[in-house]
Amino acid sequence: MRTGKGLGIVDGMASGKLVIVPSRASLRSEAEKAADPPHELDMFLEARNVALQQLRLLQEQSAAALGKDQAAIFEAQAMMLMDEDFEEVVSSLILEKNLSARQAVRAGGEKIAALFLGMEEERMRSKSADVLDLVQRLYLILSGQTETPVLPSEAFILLASELNPGELMQWRSPLLQGIVLSRGSAHSHLAILAAAMKIPCIIAADIEPDQAFENTVLALDATAGIFYLDPEVKFMSNFKQKLRQEGSNGQIPGDLRFYSPQGEEIEVLANIGSPEELDPVLQKNCHGVGLFRSEFLFMGRRELPSEEEQFELYRRLATGMEGKKVVIRTLDIGADKDAPCLDLTKEENPALGNRGIRLCLQREDLFRTQLRAVCRAATYGNLMLLVPMLISVDELLRVKGLLHEIQQELRHEGLEVPDLPLGAMIETPASVMLCKELSAEADFLSIGTNDLTQYTLAVDRQNAALAPFYQQTHPAVLRMLREVIRAAKAEQIPCSICGELAHDTRHTAMLLEMGFSAFSMAPVHIPGFKKFLHEHYPCSEPSL
């Protein structure tokens, strides 16, 4: 057995026999002269029609199987294909430079791809991959190589250096279990498609698509970023058992309770961004909502949401969770979000800009409306308020003051106003350094590990090139987590973890040992996380 690593871009486990996808036909670049340029031009136009039909078909298939957004990848490619500029470039290469159709396609396409590659934004540069996909498609048609792959009749995993979206669609089959790429990019269209198809995938894997591996068994744990080539029988039966547990058949009853080695009940909470994500299953499966991102209320609209609109929404959340807690994070938005109603000034560096609580304290009118709506909705359930992006105790005190004022105001209006626990979100290094003081003032803490990691390590988490530096378990971050939980325990207030680290079961034992017992994660991770708890920690039936 050989073990190797890669970067997981679609989580999950899989096993199957390897199918090697040969590297892209290296397109021959020697100049082929055309004996009859007008004929070559006709060939190009004909090949373009064939390519268009292929893309239309891919568009239909992906729309039906995956959805409109995925189909848009092929629609955009089809439009590039039919673009006048592309035709112009290629036909002038044929007619004026006497190139053969396929060489004109290659040269013209590479010219356009180079144009995208030269652009400053990483995302725009990836457009060059779309153009090169088109070039390859046309080149193969013009070379008479258009056969589609023969799909295997047993479970298989694709191994390639790179794969384009069109190629992946050709391999689509219920038997396709996983994808291993020796190169690849986390921000490619392929990544989007694989995620939509829910096929576990790793990139940058340390294995080359060598024909010798064809039909070799591979076990893939994309969540952990590990693969096992040609595993022993015993290992495989173990792996398959885990695989089964991961599948939907091993559902853990929603109301089972789990306990940490210290005997504390482990809370599993949900991070959600809109009330639509609340469903009866989720309601039953978790201890509450650990993080409700209120931003979406403000996104993509020109008018601010009214107090009534917000009240209605928070009330729905409170009643929907039937008394379980719902932590509402106050507006956490900056210039990187599309919220025309806030009329934010464009910033060069929005991650360090006017965002979160800074913005709210500056725009008190806006903040008051949100606080009033939450206070009013609090009578319908168990609401809590969480303040993001804190860097000082003063900010928390100002929110507290404002909240008291509003509660008074509402009481004067004759409304019943229950207590509303106020929490501090710990996501800046400053808030960690001040965690003792913050714990003394707050009713609870919640650590946003994604931002805390980014701000502590000075690593932009959206920059794929920095992925190896973005370590949620960097010793500096772990020391911070320890400090924070210690401060929370000293003040006897709860402290939860939200952020990607919360559902990463490789670190759960360590976090429990530190003293954490509340983990808030995207609903999609809850079943897997509970399965992990079920395997490793004591549980008890609910006391009915």
Add this chain to the structure above:
Amino acid sequence: MKSFTHTIADPLGIHARPAALLVKTASAFCSTIILHHGDREISAKKMIALMSLGLKQGNKLEIHIEGEDEVQAIQAMKKILEEQL
């Protein structure tokens, strides 16, 4: 000739799906539809040229439309830009 300006609001700037919609919308009219951005001007009916502008959130576009169906074209272009970009 008709013209208007639009500021890109989509945080992702111009990407595959809205670009495709924009080109499709523009191509449905016989009027010439020209997008001005900085010192560049391109036809809104050309996908590659549109993508090559590399529009980002906050970028300003000036749209000039001229032709028989410019009245309908301007409405359609405004709508698609407002909704998608």
